[in-house]
Amino acid sequence: MFRRLPIGYLASNATSLIGVVLVNTGFILWLMLLPSWWHDEMNHPYAGILANLILPVLFFGGLAMIPIGIWYHNRKMHLAGVKGPIPPRGGDLRKLLIFVGLTTVVNLVIGSQFLYSAVNYMDSDAFCGKTCHTVMQPEYTAYSNSPHARVACVECHIGPGAPWFVKAKISGTRQLFAVAFHTYPRPIPSPVEALRPARDTCERCHWPQQFGGQKVFVHTEFAVDEQNTAATTVASVKIGGRSWSGTVGIHGAHVNATGHMDYVATDRRQTIPQVTYTAPDGKVTVYNSTDAPAKPEDLAKGEHRLMDCMDCHNRPTHIFQLPERALDLAMTQGSISAKLPFIKKQALEALKREYADRDTAHREIAASLENFYKTNYQQTYAQDLSLIQNAVASVQGIYERNVFPEMKITWGTYPNNLGHTDTPGCFRCHDGNHTSAGGLTISNDCATCHDLLAVSEKNPKILTDLGMAPPPSGSAGGGSSK
Ligand code: HEC
Ligand code: HEC
Ligand code: HEC
Ligand code: HEC
Ligand code: HEC
Structure with missing residues (x-):
């Protein structure tokens, strides 16, 4: 009876039978996952790899195994001099053709969806930024805190058009091996070799004219004295x-x-x-x-x-800070209070110390700052504990956004060319x-490049003239920064 069904002709050998099982499993999983794809929720880095890359391979692999199995089986029979199965005829042939026709339509639908989601997935920030967690963590972290956090990696790294898409996939395959065999460079070298010219990426959103x-x-810069003089x-x-x-x-x-x-x-x-x-x-x-x-x-x-x-x-999006700059910014924004005596000096020392890994850094930054106030400023420690705790969290955050021992990235690993005070840049x-x-x-x-309206002044008159908030001083927060 089974042999009279179309599937019987298609799966009359072990290879084809496994193929049929794979295709059916793939089909059922596909049906189950369809709602997630529909709502674009299939971007978790690992579930995404299973659903968008491995599942299609199983499905199409299974599909390919069916004819390969039939061909191989027939050849073996032929070589052994055994007469192969009688090809279907009449009603059976019609049944077989209808079956193959219908399943081909279904396969085309599934196949195009697979192709679409695989391409989409490989262009997603989750795939680029989170799959190889350790490798991309520095760039992904900096990116997530930047003005371009909502711009997809591929908008700058690949851009539109087929040739760059293919180029990216070829170099991506090479990178996959580098990650699998741990041969990738630490840190990832910059400048990026053969990054696409800006006219095809940046200039599609920004219009220089x-x-x-x-x-x-x-x-605002804070000194490393007791008052954190601004x-x-x-x-x-x-x-x-x-x-x-x-x-x-x-x-x-x-x-x-x-x-x-x-x-x-x-x-x-x-x-x-x-x-x-x-x-x-x-x-x-x-x-x-x-x-x-x-x-x-x-x-x-x-x-x-x-x-x-x-x-x-x-560094339009992978913006790594220097410790002095990062602290100045946090103190200007008030997440580190300039009221805490010597906070700039203490925080700077804590940030610049070398730690074995990020967990150790997290613990020791907290311990060193808390100990400093507990030992030297008991009154501040008693009254302003919440300010100290906020400062600790902020300093830990600065470290974690900028230093990645596993990738050998530390302060200043990636110089920023916009300016000239920290790196040669314009100069x-x-x-x-x-x-x-x-x-x-x-x-x-x-x-040539800027009018310096005030240079390292305590309370620049120009800010009052422009109606801008005064810079924070040792006893007040607020103010603005670049
Ligand atoms: C706004 C454009 C933009 C976006 C969005 C972007 N990048 Fe970059 N990326 C750059 C530029 C520019 C460079 C460095 C160019 C140079 O100096 O060669 C770079 C460099 C890199 C480097 C090399 C190491 C380094 O820091 O220089 C990696 C790795 C990287 N990007 C990964 C990513 C990942 C992953 C994403 C998405 C999570 C992403 N990029 C999103 C523009 C972008
Ligand atoms: C897909 C569109 C897009 C692409 C591609 C893009 N940008 Fe942007 N860029 C933006 C948007 C949107 C903003 C504004 C973000 C904001 O103000 O929050 C921005 C902001 C900026 C800023 C101002 C940042 C700041 O500090 O306020 C600079 C500089 C910049 N982009 C440079 C670049 C460069 C260089 C590239 C190419 C490597 C690039 N952009 C690629 C959309 C894009
Ligand atoms: C010679 C160096 C240089 C080049 C080349 C350059 N820029 Fe800039 N750009 C600057 C400087 C300096 C600033 C102002 C400083 C800042 O924003 O921190 C700036 C500011 C910007 C801003 C922010 C403008 C604003 O009003 O906040 C954007 C966006 C920008 N550039 C995009 C681009 C794009 C896109 C290109 C390429 C077509 C480009 N820049 C080429 C130096 C440059
Ligand atoms: C080729 C252009 C150029 C020249 C020449 C130049 N600067 Fe600058 N300067 C910049 C840029 C760009 C920045 C950064 C702007 C930004 O961060 O948005 C900057 C930033 C600065 C800053 C601020 C640093 C900070 O963030 O606290 C100072 C101070 C400064 N320049 C002083 C000078 C002095 C003094 C000279 C003359 C010896 C000079 N610059 C010449 C382009 C230039
Ligand atoms: C690769 C070399 C190079 C870099 C890097 C560079 N410039 Fe220039 N820049 C030049 C040259 C060359 C000229 C002169 C063009 C000419 O002869 O008129 C120039 C001209 C200028 C001018 C116009 C000067 C004038 O007299 O009109 C400004 C403003 C300027 N640059 C600012 C900057 C700033 C700001 C940066 C950094 C963010 C920067 N440049 C980085 C090469 C550079």
């Missing part, structure tokens, strides 16, 4: 863009639509011995470093690059020592 005007930043710098950065007088300012000079800037870098783009600027009118100026001139063979060997957004904004070129044959120098004049 539309940047305009200036951006005021206010930065000093505030206010500057107006000339972001620029297109104006009635052409392209101006920072964006106008480097990323305008008609001119372009090319450079040669050595040392992971941190040393730039030569810059070639092609102005919108076609005039070319070559600037060479005069204090550290490169030999022609080093220039030939160096990385040749067309400057784009990423050369300044190399890789604007150091006053990059000069052309015609005697032009890439400007180092402070007013």
Whole structure:
């Protein structure tokens, strides 16, 4: 009886039979999971791998096993001189054809859903950021706290179009092996080799021609004295863009639509011995470093690059802080109270100490800060325990967002090129020592890029003039920061 059913022809051997079982199991699981896919809830890193990647392999693997089994079985019979089963005829053939036709339609539906969800899943932030937890934890953590936390990894790392999609999948497969065999580099090197140019990623959301005007930043720095004395710098950065007088300012000079800037870098783009600027009118100026001139063979060997957004904004989303900056920000925002004596100094020391792992750091940061107040400031410890506890939590948070011993990432591992006070940044070129044959120098004049409205002042008058809150002092919270 079984042999008369279409499935009987299809599964008359062990291989095909296993295939049929796999396909049916896959089908039932697929039906069960369909609601989760429908509501886009299938993005948990591990459940996601099972449902989006392993299940389709089982299903299609099973499907492929059916004809392979039949072919192999028939060949074996043929070689053994045994006459194979009589091919179905008449009503049986019709039954078989209808069965194969119907199941093909069902398989196409399931297959396209599988394909769609697998592609979607591999582009999800959960897959990119959380599957290889240890490896991607630093980038994922920084990303989750950044202005781009709602922008998908693939928007910047892959962008639209098939060629980059395929490229990403090929390099992704290589990375999968690196993770499986623990051969990946720690830390992951930056700059990213062959990151897609900004015009295909950043510029799909940001429109450089539309940047305009200036951006005021206010930065309060706290001293490492008992009062945590605050000093505030206010500057107006000339972001620029297109104006009635052409392209101006920072964006106008480097990323305008008609001119372009090319450079040669050595040392992971941190040393730039030569810059070639092609102005919108076609005039070319070559600037060479005069204090550290490169030999022609080093220039030939160096990385040749067309400057784009990423050369300044190399940390638009994986923003790792430095401990001083992170503490200043937390103290400005009030999550660490500047009322606690010596808190900047103590917190800084706790952050800069080396710990075996993140758990030890978590414990010892708390212990060292609490002990300090218990021993030296009993009254503060008794009255302001909640302030101390908040500060501890905040300092632990700073450590955990920035230091990842397992990936060998510590303070300053990834330099930020936007600025010049913590890393060379703009001064890789604007150091006053990059000069052309015609005697032009890439400007180092402070007013080229910003108007410094106040530098390390106790209570800058400009903030009152602008109607902005005064910076926090040793006894009051509040204020604003960049
Ligand atoms: C707003 C754009 C953007 C988004 C969104 C983004 N990245 Fe990045 N990513 C970058 C840039 C830019 C770099 C560094 C470029 C350079 O200097 O080569 C980078 C570098 C990296 C690096 C190399 C190590 C490093 O820190 O330089 C890893 C790994 C990485 N990203 C993973 C991710 C993951 C995982 C996600 C999603 C959770 C993600 N990225 C989302 C822009 C982005
Ligand atoms: C999918 C769209 C998208 C892409 C792609 C994108 N951004 Fe953004 N970007 C945004 C949005 C939205 C904001 C505003 C976020 C906010 O203010 O909360 C933003 C904010 C910014 C800011 C201001 C951050 C701040 O401190 O306020 C910078 C700088 C920036 N992006 C640079 C980049 C660079 C560089 C890239 C390419 C590596 C990029 N963006 C790619 C959407 C995008
Ligand atoms: C020469 C360096 C440089 C280049 C190249 C550059 N930027 Fe900027 N950009 C800056 C600086 C400096 C600021 C202001 C400082 C800040 O936001 O902290 C800024 C600010 C921004 C902002 C925030 C504007 C605001 O009003 O808050 C965005 C968005 C931005 N840039 C996007 C881009 C994009 C997209 C590109 C590429 C087309 C690009 N930038 C190229 C240096 C650069
Ligand atoms: C790769 C080298 C390089 C880097 C890095 C660089 N610049 Fe420039 N920048 C130049 C060159 C070259 C010029 C001069 C173009 C010309 O000849 O007009 C210039 C011009 C400018 C100008 C216009 C000056 C004027 O006189 O109009 C501003 C503003 C500026 N840069 C700001 C910045 C800021 C801010 C940063 C860092 C965030 C930065 N640059 C990083 C190479 C660089
Ligand atoms: C090539 C452009 C450029 C030049 C030239 C330049 N700066 Fe800056 N400067 C910047 C940028 C960009 C930032 C960072 C803005 C930000 O973080 O948003 C900055 C930040 C600063 C800060 C604030 C640091 C902080 O966060 O507390 C100070 C102070 C400063 N610059 C002083 C100077 C002085 C003094 C000179 C002249 C010797 C100078 N700069 C020349 C581009 C420049």
